């Protein structure tokens with residue numbers, strides 16, 4: 001490997017990390033250094049932004065320790081057979097970079113991942129050393145998200161969790177067959193085994209913390225994972241099913257969906273084109289339905305096309321579900337329980353909370369609901385209000401064009 005200075009390494013290793021979308025910093029413990037001790041805070045907003053290939057903005061120092069790797073996952077630009085420039089940070093360099101970026105207020109924390117060098121254990125030891133040094137040598141109190149190497153010794157993974165806010169292990173692909181084909185050196189059993197180990201450590205330390213204040217914390221922001229969308233033949237149904245299983249079995253905080261980006265010198269087993277970004281968006285919406293709207297996985301699946309197993313791209317999955325199950329509607333905004341209100345297309349969790357509060361004092365009219373929502377046109381066919389009843393609208397055969405978002409003509413010379 002050619003001798004590179006830190007700036008050149010940063011250029012390569014920040015660029016190499018952009019394909020990982022699983023680095024939102026929500027949900028961790030509140031920590032700060034207002035008492036004059038230590039450095040950093042998990043509460044502030046970072047201003048240094050990493051960009052995923054599709055333009056999403058992430059405010060962490062997001063880097064790889066190295067983009068060298070002994071594995072050869074087909075979808076990965078850093079795979080062994082890829083013809084990219086390689087670089088490698090020492091643990092000390094990552095620590096110094098994080099501290100200097102933090103001091104300049106460029107970032108709110110560190111997202112650190114790595115290719116596998118030498119062995120899984122050796123790589124994990126390096127990741128742990130970065131987190132240990134930040135916390136113990138420099139009293140860094142900012143956010144740390146560590147990507148975990150699933151094959152590493154469980155004891156090393158445990159140590160990492162004692163320093164990191166969030167841990168994540170990528171399941172990579174929604175089906176075992178897809179993983180075997182595109183990442184032959186990875187093993188679904190080992191990945192899920194490591195996730196199970198993280199879950200146990202999180203629960204054990206949470207329980208210990210309830211009993212003893214001095215008990216150590218372990219990954220207080222929980223664990224997350226990422227699935228690549230569109231690199232194999234998995235349907236949205238497969239992806240939703242896998243996500244629901246992961247949430248149930250491992251109490252994940254988040255599943256991230258990352259639309260596959262074609263990479264330079266791509267392997268011949270990969271599709272030539274990326275999936276529509278809207279597909280990724282619809283999967284996030286379906287994820288939201290399961291986590292915040294009380295939808296069961298099989299209900300989300302019911303919104304998908306029966307023949308293809310794919311969610312519609314032109315309308316959101318909640319609207320697709322409502323159009324299929326019209327006998328659930330109309331829902332009376334003045335009487336219906338929260339669970340039913342959450343089924344109404346166009347009513348978000350905030351709007352439902354506002355409806356529940358407002359209706360304690362008076363009967364809600366259509367105008368009142370309109371003030372609480374973005375588009376009353378979308379909602380009208382699905383609700384009853386004090387002065388509104390949709391009559392035959394809910395059963396209308398051509399309801400979809402009335403409630404679907406209007407198609408927009410793209411500008412010919414738009415950037």
Ligand code: SF4
Pocket residue numbers: 069070071072073076077078079080114115116183
């Ligand atoms: S193990 Fe990780 S870094 Fe290495 S090729 Fe596979 S996805 Fe890429």
